[in-house]
Amino acid sequence: MSLDRYRYVVVEGPIGAGKTSLTHKLAERLNADTLLENANDNPFLPRFYQEPRRYALPTQLHFLFERSRQLRELTQGDLFRSGTVSDFLIDKDMLFARLNLDDDEFELYQKVYADLAPQTATPDLVIYLQAPIEALHDRVNRRGVEFERDMDATYLQRLANSYSEFFHRYDAAPLLIVNTSNLNFADSEDDFELLLERMAKMRGPREFFSKAV
16 A cells, blocks of 8 residues: 655644644654644634634734744755645635634735745645534543633534535645544544555545445
8 A cells, every 4th residue: 555645745624623633643654744733832822712803813813924934944945855744734724714804804814825825835635624513522622722612613613614615616636535423543543544545545636535334
């Protein structure tokens, strides 16, 4: 089972989908570096969950500045030295911005994004993790991050819907859409091996992967 063609892999999905834990497992298997968004390092994020309207713009700008810096450093280095697995796709930053900002703020954000977002290599594969809202909410609560405990279920639903709409139109890179309802990559090696097998067999630009009970 050869995965040699995957030098730059991105794992994406809404909060609670399991993208960071899968990113680490894939990087270990592929002997690749990780590129992580480190959301908990954003000083505005806890305040955003308390007062979304007030802190949406600084939260989004902080993420944009950090992700742009990381990708610029990656582009300037040797991306293909050992391969890279990332838990964020900068293209989808607009998704959060459109969801959380008012029209004037979004217009400003678009201008900043146009100036900052670096030209980066196209991923060899994007893995989009889907899960039911109930599962996302349960996983967020079990993570035990204090400022996430009061996350509004309605916001989580809107976020998941925005992800679905974004990836419905996404065609910039090969896309593997994974329904994680009956898959647990963090705790089940069998499930992880099934994913690797599906990655190795991918031939089309867009494929779906799920597991029946």
